[in-house]
């Protein structure tokens with residue numbers, strides 16, 4: 501058998517939607533993007549959604565919109581994909597890394613300890629699709645003590661009057677906490693529509709706005725729209741209408757709009773996202789059912805009364821195992837035709853961040869997690885027979901390597 505890690509879900513409906521875009525005479529930002537934004541807004545229960553060309557660009561845009569400047573700090577978990585911190589650096593600020601808890605999401609107590617008068621935003625990450633403890637995070641940053649520490653240094657910071665919470669929702673489309681979507685729990689949540697994510701446009705991102713009073717999310721949507729198109733007052737689609745040629749450049753924006761051809765892929769997938777999520781859940785639960793009897797298998801966060809994940813990763817941990825044994829297990833699986841992965845190498849272990857002075861010793865849980873983590877393949881197309889084959893080889897590999 502040959503089992504890839506996370507192939508995209510491309511069916512006839514996706515191909516039809518993309519072909520429709522190609523045949524329409526308009527291939528960049530236009531009606532498909534508008535339909536995708538509308539669809540995501542309804543699905544995520546956001547007040548407004550801006551589609552852009554990646555999670556990274558969307559997050560840089562939001563942080564620039566917030567008006568960060570050199571010396572400002574943004575708190576991120578150390579256990580995430582590097583983009584979470586690099587977006588902060590691209591917005592001119594310094595990522596402050598804090599450790600995670602056992603369910604792989606940011607430790608709220610560590611956030612409290614890391615807040616200074618320079619803290620302008622927090623980017624919690626819903627790792628693998630598991631919602632962070634947003635209720636505690638919001639309670640913390642809205643508390644009198646923390647609000648009093650906050651120093652507003654831009655118009656939007658002034659209006660918000662506290663630290664902004666921007667969720668890295670790259671994994672968590674469809675996850676819920678107390679019957680709320682992630683977008684409903686924070687100020688802004690940014691989705692990634694990269695090829696390996698639950699919903700994809702090949703490359704893409706979506707900024708889900710849920711800004712509190714006195715912000716007008718419709719106005720902010722328009723503002724971001726312009727900022728994502730070089731600061732140009734009219735998009736190319738509007739400009740092509742006969743006679744509507746005149747435009748102005750009103751701000752120093754970025755060029756990060758999503759093309760319609762890309763939006764078409766995600767649009768077709770979004771129409772059947774309930775089905776796609778259900779299939780991921782089937783895979784997730786079958787893994788858990790098969791693995792729960794092994795004392796060495798630490799299962800990832802399971803759904804419970806007030807929380808459902810989006811089943812983006814099956815982030816299994818193995819105990820006892822050494823880092824070297826884990827690497828051997830990955831090779832053992834590869835030899836059987838099964839692609840697995842590690843999510844993630846903690847950022848302080850990566851050269852760039854090491855050179856900047858971050859230390860893995862400050863992140864013991866991230867390190868402990870990394871050493872024993874192995875992500876199993878999970879996607880709607882994975883059959884029960886394939887799941888059984890993955891587990892059979894994982895179990896055999898574990899005993900061969902550790903005994």
Ligand SMILES: *Cc1c(COP(=O)(O)O)cnc(C)c1O
Nearest residue numbers: 554555556581583670692693694
């Ligand atoms: C994929 C991913 C990103 C980056 O998404 P892009 O759309 O590729 O920019 C950021 N954070 C996490 C946790 C991710 O998995």
